[in-house]
Amino acid sequence: MANVSVLLSDSKTGRSSSTVQVRLLRFLAAMNATMIPATVNVNRLATHMPNLKSSSVYSLTVFDVTRCNQNYRLSDSALLIRFSDSNSFNEVKPAILIPLEFFWLRHNHSDMLCLANTNTQFLDLIGEITVVMSTVTDPSQDKNRVMATIKMDNDMYVTMSLFDSQAVKIHNQQETMRGNPRVVVATSVNPKMVGRTRHWAYTSISTAKVESLSIAELNNFVTTAPSQEIDFVCTGRVTGIKMEKEWCYVSCSNCDKKL
Incomplete structure (x- = not known):
């Protein structure tokens, strides 16, 4: 029986026998490590590297899907594909049509806003820094945060x-500028809506409409929505919250993901 084609967003952890067709956007080699980040082991570079060409479309069969290491994420997906000796990795000619909007760099504010809270796409941001709030001290502490109004x-x-570390870096840059006109170019930011405030989280392809809901409407959705398969990234119990600083976090000791 022929393999069934699926979308990357439908992938589950574990060995997959399905076929996906993907476009290689960028090829990054790890110069000081033994792996190309989260993809191809050094022992398999000779096998796969000759086939890797930017903007090409490939048919990938028999691949491993695993959780993405939070410290080395190159995209917003929680999963990654790991190449193995069993991979069938062939270029598709002629390439299938993938809609251009999937690769559109959104610089317009309204286009960015429609992606808020979706966790589906990282964006580029260009603007003028008007106000900076910082918790960075000298010497810097373990937990640092900078909030900049753009x-x-x-x-x-x-x-x-x-x-x-990113907070410390931008804090030090602002200190050296001393109020001069400051334009920031930020890449791979994750758009969020906190209340009615537009909030861009600096990190590490559907669109969604942001709506305001009442607690009653949310409760009704929870009780009446169709049941879904639960897939936990990590689990844990909050044992205490420290209120010494203005911001508080819940962080996983395994994946270092902050909530």
Whole structure:
């Protein structure tokens, strides 16, 4: 029986016998490590590297799907495909048509807003820094955060959050500028809506409409929505919350993901 074609978003962890057709957007080699990040082991480079060409479309069969290491994520997906000796990896000619909007770099504010809270696509952001709030101290502590208010070209304001080493880096840059005009180019930011505030989370293809719902409507959805298969990224129990700082986090000790 022929393999069934599926979408990447439908992948589940474990060995898959399905076939997916994908476009290679970018090929990144790890110069100081033994792996190309989260994809091809060094022992299989000679097998797969000659076939890797940017913008090409491939048919990939018999692949392993596993959880993405939170410290080395190259996309917003929680899963990654791991190449193995059993892979069938062939270029598709002529290439299938993948809609152009899937690769559209959205710089317009309204286009960014429709992706808020979807966790489906990282964006690029260009704007002027108007206000900076920082918890970075000298010397810097383990937990650092910077919140910068960004004015975009259409006079819309968004808030960009940076954490840990990125927060320290941008804090030090702002200190050296001392109020001079500051334009920021941020890549791979994750758009969020916190209440009615536009919030861009600085990180590490459907669209969704942001709506305001009442608690009663949310409760009704939980009780009446069709049952779904639950797939936990990680589980744990909150044993305590420290209130010394203005912001609080819940962080997993295994994947380091913050909530």
